[in-house]
Amino acid sequence: EAEVAQSPRYKITEKSQAVAFWCDPISGHATLYWYRQILGQGPELLVQFQDESVVDDSQLPKDRFSAERLKGVDSTLKIQPAELGDSAMYLCASRSRVRIGNQPQHFGDGTRLSIL
């Protein structure tokens, strides 16, 4: 079982509705990432947090997506309004604060989003 916790595992909703995903990283991990993975492709980074601060959100569609990590621990990713093209797997990952070169990212099991 993955050590990074994500919920829900599956979400089915209609377009134009709001959806939210939650992630609880490994305890003590300062860096948290949200990725989107379209079927048949590799994950693509949406947003990266260092503690409670956003480090990189250059690929986040800010007109409809938002992410927060208010206390520097768990995080929420929101989509409003959802569009058909948002159907994908949303993955959360975390990494410890130790020197970047030798620490892997640890992934959760993801949330599979289907937009009808």
Place this chain on the structure above:
Amino acid sequence: KQEVTQIPAALSVPEGENLVLNCSFTDSAIYNLQWFRQDPGKGLTSLLLIQSSQREQTSGRLNASLDKSSGRSTLYIAASQPGDSATYLCAVLNDYKLSFGAGTTVTVRA
């Protein structure tokens, strides 16, 4: 922008055969390279991490090599088993960002 390519996209082998999975990347200024396994509908499990100063890493039946100058990595899985069936993704870290290939889907036939 870093581009990561994995060839082949899919591979089917009989049980017991050795697997060779290839990964290439365009920007050699990387901190590390990771190989992941992904089972259908699941998240990613980290298999091996090779730092930029290293040439290879081994874990059990898995061995990964890295040739940073030529932008290539190879994952070897010895004596494949049906339980090795999964998608294998490589990812490179540079500019504090992890860039993934699309993966190689492996089927090991019993």
